[in-house]
Structures are given as structure tokens and as C-alpha cells.
Amino acid sequence: MAIAGYRRDIDGLRSIAIGSVVLYHAGFQVFSGGFVGVDIFFVISGFLITSGLLKDAAGDGISIARFYVRRIRRIVPAYLAVVLAALVVGAFLLLPSEYLALGRSALATSLFVANIHSWSETGYFSGSAISHPLLHMWSLAVEEQYYLIWPIVMMGFFGLQRRTGLSTAWLPRLIVVAIVLSLAASEVMLSYSAKTVFYMAPFRAWELLLGSLLASVRWPRLPGPWAAHAVGGLALALMVVPILLLTEASRFPGLSALAPCLGAVLILYRDERYPSFAAMLLSRRIPVFLGLISYSLYLWHWPVLSFYWFATRSDPSPGWALALVLLMLALATLSWRYIERPFRVSAVPHAAGSERHVLLLGAGGLAAAAIAAVAVLAGQGFPARLPPAAARVDALAREPYVSRHGCVLTDALPDDPARSCFAAADRLPGRKIVLWGDSFAGQHVNTIEGALDRPGRPVISVVATGCTPLAGVDQYFGKGRLDARCGQFNRAVFQELLRRPDIDSVIIAGRWSNLYGLPARKGTFDPTARFLMDADHRARNVRSSLDVMARSLDRMAGQLLDRGVAVTMLREPPRYAANVRDCVALALWRGQSVVSRCGMPEAEARAMREPVDAVFSRLHQRYNNLLIYDQITQLCPADYCLGYKNETLITRDTEHLTRAGSVIALGPLLKSARFSNFPAE
Structure with missing residues (x-):
């Protein structure tokens, strides 16, 4: 069927976008920057939407109702199919807590605010992203938010033009201003919150507006075929190079996204007299077909990968990844053939009624998906699907760290920790015990304070999650970003410990092995690890980080011990390969052995x-x-570590302890002479 104004090369361009995204998500490392495919999609959308609106404006005018009827036909049917399919499959594979999270995501997706939900829940590059089957819907939410505003802006502009005689040349000028503002804002905001720039529409608007700018301007003709080929070659290079060279560690989006977006613009820009080799390549049958199914392929690809992970609780091998890609292609082809096309181009849906009827059907479908999601939320993930023991384990909520006298900081750090965290120490009489550390100290707050805190012998907890207690050290995230706040906080806390004469004992706990590129398991390294630097060690590698850690711990221990302070340092609990709570609940659900599936030999825990x-x-x-x-020693009796004992969960994730686990881990320490004989006033 011929479509007026149809360009095969645009579908070919879509094939680059979807191919890079799918192969990147499937784990093919050569496409380490494949996430830029979403940026290419944004440019294409901006170009096509604005082209359609300009065509309407030149005819009988822009109609908001007609615009949304087209959007509903194009987007909603396959969109709803994926949301509802995810809810159905999730009922068979997901634990109640996971199904509850899927319900929240499905509700946000049905309301086209998935980007805001993802921003509040998880990072796109975080290790937990795979456990969110609808995470990829964030980009469609960004587009829908653009569609909500841009037609109104265009209608307002042309209405003003009719009333005042405003030149149409002002439209691209205004678009350029908006592009500059959005791009500048995204680049600046990257230094404060890369996740906000990644997910939020105002910081992505410039990419869609680049396409809109191209549609709104009559560009100069090319001087000859050689120029067309040069432009096409440059366009491919601008897209392919970032796909191959960018990584999750790159500063992205912002200016890093400019090259692939400009590459897309150069493909969309063409002189019909001189088709480039790039356009001819993209117009061949396979790229065009991939472009035609690209929307359905984008919708289905991430749930396939996510549900594979839920079914196996592991990442796919290269062979499985290839098989999953083939499954995605099959689902996308069926979705395009039997869901997308009938609603978009068939005469049958058009005969069903007026624009109002289509709008009502679209709204009704989205409402149905939202109701299904609300049912999952109201049912708390339907725990009755599981045996009672499995449901009880899954229902164990994260236990809050609450300190009686000190501070437990989980977000922003105070400018003056001495005032914020030691204020109670000035009011309370007696010799103090201080618990200092990150979440590995936080997990023991309730246990230590419950056992040791009493009148005349208070415990002051100074906990900042994510800030391992090392003084005089700069901590860098694996991506190279300095965590300056933790360094400042730890220096201030340590100086306060040295300054105060009423502190007799300090307990220091941290996630030490996260500070030198932690070897996770079987020779791999934790991508969330940090590296350490001080004045004498500036290299970002394992050996240097260990040297910096050793110097800092030595300095801290020596200075505190010289002042007569009793110092206790806690080594880490075992780190498991998988979330223990989920592993135990799944094993109980599936009738599998908790011991063999969820534990590990003590020797393996120590080796890590x-x-x-x-x-x-x-x-x-x-x-x-x-x-x-x-x-x-306490957590791995009989040379075997297991985070579940006597129907009690000991480890709540891969390494953090529950309160019950904390009591087991520290029992002998808190009953020892070091603390039972602690002097009180």
C-alpha cells in the first residue's frame, strides 16, 4: 500500500535506532553506546510530528482532536497489549513485592508518566534496571509529554500569525532558542543529577526539537551527488561511532547526545535530486522492515529480557541472548501485523465511528490498563499465589535504621556533622560509645543501641549510608565522579572524635570491599565500586585504592588509640550472589532447596x-x-553461609543484615568484656 509522502530511508533510520537499543540491552558489548538509539528516535518523532502539523496548518488548520486520534491509532493498541501482557506474565514469575512494583510501573505507564516513575525508582544504568519490565516505557512518556504541548504551541503560533501577520520565519527562530535552552540546561544539570537529565522531558526536549527544526525550515539544496554522499557518510559516522564508543560511564545525555542526534538530522535532510548511498542503504528491504516493526520491537524487547531474568535470576549467555533477540523479532512482527497495522491503516477501525469515538476507545483502553494495575496494588501483589512461608519472607520490609541520640543519614549530608550528629552528646552525661559508618554500620544501630545504650553510657550513632568511614580520603565512583560530600563528612566526623574527651569507645563499620573495584564473583568486578585517592595516591586502580584504604585506617586507628579510645572495626558480613530474600522466597515457592540455591561455602565468602x-x-x-x-564467624556456622535460619531471614539483600541477623553477627562482641565492663558515670 503506497503512503503519501512515505520515505523508506526513515524506516531504515529507525532500524539503526532500534537495532542499537536491542543489541545493547541484550548484552552485546560491542554496542556499548546503543542507548543512543532512543535519542535517534526522539529526532525522528520531532521531525514527523512537526511535518504533519505543518501540513495540517497549510490545509484546514491544526486540529488537536485529529492529532490525538492519529496518536492513539499509532501508539495505544500495541502499547496496551504490552502493559497487559506484562501484568499477566508477572503473575506467574514475580514475587508479590516484585509484582507490586510492576503494578506501580504499569499504572504510571498507563498515565504516560513512566519517565517520572522511573526517575523516582531506579537509574537506567543501575543493576536493578532489569527487574523493571516496563522501564523502557519512560521514552514513550517523554514523547507523549511532548505531544501534549507541541501541537498546542504550533496551533497558538499559527493562530497568532493569522491575527498579526507574524512571519513564519519566527517559528524556526523560536525553536532554535528552545533547543539552546534545553541543551544548556541538560548539560548543566548533568553535574547535579544525571538521572534527572536522562528521564525528564524538559532536558530531552532539544532532541525532539531538532527534528521539529528540520521540518520547519526549507534547507538549501546540495551542490551535487558528491555532497549528498558526503552528508550521508557523515550522518552514519555521527550515529555509529557513539553507538560503538559511548559507555554507561560516559557523561550522558547532554552534549554527548548531540552527535547521534545530528546524524539523524542529516539522514532526514535530503535533496531528492541526489539520493546518498546512506539513504539508498537504509532503503533496502531488511532495514525498512526493521523500521516498520521498530515500535513493536521497542515495546516487546525489554519485557522479554526482564522476564527471562525473572525466570532464571541470571543474565543470558550469548547464545540465550541471540535466542531472545529472535523471540523479540517474532513478537514484534506479530504485534505489527495483527495489532499495529489493523488499528493504524485498516479501514475497519475508521468505520467504527468518529474522532470522538476513537478518543473514547483510546481513553477507555488506557483506563482498563490502569484499573488492572490498581488491582495489583490493591491486592498487595497477590501473596496468596505463594506458600505462606514464601510469602512471609517476601513480605519482610526493609527495616529502618533509627538512632536514639545520633543521626542516620540516607540522603543529603549536613554541612556541620558535629552539630547535627553529636548534638545529643553535649546534653547526655557519661562516657560515650560512638558507632560510625555507612549502611553496614546502620544495619547494627538497633542492635548496638539496644544492647549498650543506657543512662550514663549513651551510644551515639553517626551513620551516612553510602559513605564508608575513611578520613582524609577522596572517594570516586567507578564512573570517575568525585563523591566530595562523603569526604567532607568523614573528615568532620573524625575531627570531632579526636576533639571530644568524653568518647571512650568507637565502633567503625563499612562496606570496605566496595572501595577498590570489588571482585564480585568469578573474576568479575562490581561496576558500582568506588576507588580511593589521597594526597599521595592519585591512580584509579585496585592496588592504589587498597594502599589508600590501609593508610587511612592506620591513621584513624593510631590517632584514636593514642587518645585512649577503644577502637573496634567490623569486617563485612558475607556477600551472596543474589538477593537472599528473593532467593529464599523463590526457592520456597518453587519447592527448591534453600540451602543449595541461596547459600555458599564460607571459603568463597572469605575469598571475595x-x-x-x-x-x-x-x-x-x-x-x-x-x-x-x-x-x-558467627554468620557461617559449619563452614557454610546461609542468610536464612530457622524460618528467619538473616540477610535481607545480597549482604545487608536484618535485625535478627545483626543480633547473631554481633552477639559475642556485645557480650564480651570490652563492652560489659565499659565504665559508666
Whole structure:
């Protein structure tokens, strides 16, 4: 069927966009920057939407109702099919807590605010992204938010033009201003919140507006075929190079997204007299077909990968990844053939009624999906699907860290921790015990304060999650970004410990092995790890980070011990391969062995933290009166670690302990002479 104004090369351009996204998500590392395919889609959408609106404006005028009827026919049927399919499949694969999260995501998706939901829930590049089957819907929400505003802006502009005689040349000028403002805002905001720039429409608007600008301007003709080929070659390079060279560690989006967006613009810009080799390549049968099914392929590809992960709780091997890509293509082809096309181009839906009827059908479908999502929320994820023991484990909520006298900081850090966290110490009489650390100290707040805090012997907890307690050290995220706030906070806390004469004991706990590119399992490295630097060590590598850690711990222990402070450092609990709560609940649900599926030998747990244990061993040799306490000894009886004992969850994720686990881990320490004989006033 011939479509007026149809360009095969645009579908070919879509094939580049969808191919890069799918292969990147499927784990083919050569396409490490494949996420830029979404940016290419944004440019295409801006171009096509604005071209259609300009055509309407030149005819009988822009009609908002007609615009949304077209959008509903194009977007909503396949969109709803994926949302409802995800809810159905999720009922068989997801734990109640996971199904509840899917319900929240499905509701946000039905309301076209999935980008806002994803921004509040998870990062696109975070390890937990795969556990969100509808995460990819954020980009469609950005487009829909653009569609909500842009037709009104265009209608307002042409209405003003009719009344005042305003030149049409002002439209591209205004678009250029908007592009500059949006791009500048995104580049500046990257320094404060990359996640906000990634997900929020105002910071992505410039990409759609680039396409709108191209549609609104009559561009000069090319001087000859050689120029067309040069432009086409440049366009392909601008897209392919970022797809191959950008990584999750890149500063993105912002200016890093400009090259692929300009590449898309150059493909969309053409001189019909001189078709470029790039346009001819993209107009061939396979790229065009991939472009035709690209919307359905985008909709289905991420749920396929996510539900594979839920079914296996592991990432696919290269062979499985290829099989999943073939499954995505099959689903996308069926979706395009039997859902997209009938509603978009068939005469049958058009005969069903007026524009109002189509709008009502679209709204009704979205409402039905929202109602289904609300049912999942109201049913709390339907825990009755599971055996009672499995449901109880899954229902264990994250236990809050609440300190009686100190501070437990989970978000912003105070400018003056001495005032914010030690204020109670000035009011309370007696010799103090201080618990200092990150979430690995936070998990013990309730246990330590419950056992040791009493009148005349208060416990002051100073906890900042994500800030491992090392003084005089700069912590860099694996992506190279300095975590300056943690460094400032730790320096201030340590100075306060040295300054105060009423502190007799300090317990220090942290996620030490996260600070040197933690070897996760089987030789791989944790991408969320941090690296350490100080004045003498500026290299970003494992050996240098371990040296910096050793120097900082040595300095802290030496200065505190010289002041007569009893120092206790806690080694980490075991780190499991998978979330223990989920593993145990799934094993109980599926009738599998909790011990074999969810535990590990003690030797494996110790091997993972061997480098940092060597640091602690040297510290202990240097300071005989420094107590270094090993939690693994208590948590791994009979040479085997298991985060579930006597129907009680001990480890709530991969390594953080529950309150019950904290009591088991620290029981001998808190009953030891070091604390039972602690002097009180």
C-alpha cells in the first residue's frame, strides 16, 4: 500500500535506532553506546510530528482532536497489549513485592508518566534496571509529554500569525532558542543529577526539537551527488561511532547526545535530486522492515529480557541472548501485523465511528490498563499465589535504621556533622560509645543501641549510608565522579572524635570491599565500586585504592588509640550472589532447596574479601589493642553461609543484615568484656 509522502530511508533510520537499543540491552558489548538509539528516535518523532502539523496548518488548520486520534491509532493498541501482557506474565514469575512494583510501573505507564516513575525508582544504568519490565516505557512518556504541548504551541503560533501577520520565519527562530535552552540546561544539570537529565522531558526536549527544526525550515539544496554522499557518510559516522564508543560511564545525555542526534538530522535532510548511498542503504528491504516493526520491537524487547531474568535470576549467555533477540523479532512482527497495522491503516477501525469515538476507545483502553494495575496494588501483589512461608519472607520490609541520640543519614549530608550528629552528646552525661559508618554500620544501630545504650553510657550513632568511614580520603565512583560530600563528612566526623574527651569507645563499620573495584564473583568486578585517592595516591586502580584504604585506617586507628579510645572495626558480613530474600522466597515457592540455591561455602565468602582482610590483618599486627571483629564467624556456622535460619531471614539483600541477623553477627562482641565492663558515670 503506497503512503503519501512515505520515505523508506526513515524506516531504515529507525532500524539503526532500534537495532542499537536491542543489541545493547541484550548484552552485546560491542554496542556499548546503543542507548543512543532512543535519542535517534526522539529526532525522528520531532521531525514527523512537526511535518504533519505543518501540513495540517497549510490545509484546514491544526486540529488537536485529529492529532490525538492519529496518536492513539499509532501508539495505544500495541502499547496496551504490552502493559497487559506484562501484568499477566508477572503473575506467574514475580514475587508479590516484585509484582507490586510492576503494578506501580504499569499504572504510571498507563498515565504516560513512566519517565517520572522511573526517575523516582531506579537509574537506567543501575543493576536493578532489569527487574523493571516496563522501564523502557519512560521514552514513550517523554514523547507523549511532548505531544501534549507541541501541537498546542504550533496551533497558538499559527493562530497568532493569522491575527498579526507574524512571519513564519519566527517559528524556526523560536525553536532554535528552545533547543539552546534545553541543551544548556541538560548539560548543566548533568553535574547535579544525571538521572534527572536522562528521564525528564524538559532536558530531552532539544532532541525532539531538532527534528521539529528540520521540518520547519526549507534547507538549501546540495551542490551535487558528491555532497549528498558526503552528508550521508557523515550522518552514519555521527550515529555509529557513539553507538560503538559511548559507555554507561560516559557523561550522558547532554552534549554527548548531540552527535547521534545530528546524524539523524542529516539522514532526514535530503535533496531528492541526489539520493546518498546512506539513504539508498537504509532503503533496502531488511532495514525498512526493521523500521516498520521498530515500535513493536521497542515495546516487546525489554519485557522479554526482564522476564527471562525473572525466570532464571541470571543474565543470558550469548547464545540465550541471540535466542531472545529472535523471540523479540517474532513478537514484534506479530504485534505489527495483527495489532499495529489493523488499528493504524485498516479501514475497519475508521468505520467504527468518529474522532470522538476513537478518543473514547483510546481513553477507555488506557483506563482498563490502569484499573488492572490498581488491582495489583490493591491486592498487595497477590501473596496468596505463594506458600505462606514464601510469602512471609517476601513480605519482610526493609527495616529502618533509627538512632536514639545520633543521626542516620540516607540522603543529603549536613554541612556541620558535629552539630547535627553529636548534638545529643553535649546534653547526655557519661562516657560515650560512638558507632560510625555507612549502611553496614546502620544495619547494627538497633542492635548496638539496644544492647549498650543506657543512662550514663549513651551510644551515639553517626551513620551516612553510602559513605564508608575513611578520613582524609577522596572517594570516586567507578564512573570517575568525585563523591566530595562523603569526604567532607568523614573528615568532620573524625575531627570531632579526636576533639571530644568524653568518647571512650568507637565502633567503625563499612562496606570496605566496595572501595577498590570489588571482585564480585568469578573474576568479575562490581561496576558500582568506588576507588580511593589521597594526597599521595592519585591512580584509579585496585592496588592504589587498597594502599589508600590501609593508610587511612592506620591513621584513624593510631590517632584514636593514642587518645585512649577503644577502637573496634567490623569486617563485612558475607556477600551472596543474589538477593537472599528473593532467593529464599523463590526457592520456597518453587519447592527448591534453600540451602543449595541461596547459600555458599564460607571459603568463597572469605575469598571475595581477601584483599581487604589482608589490610585488616596488617592493622592488627601493628596495633595489638585494636579489636577487629569478624562477622562471618558467627554468620557461617559449619563452614557454610546461609542468610536464612530457622524460618528467619538473616540477610535481607545480597549482604545487608536484618535485625535478627545483626543480633547473631554481633552477639559475642556485645557480650564480651570490652563492652560489659565499659565504665559508666
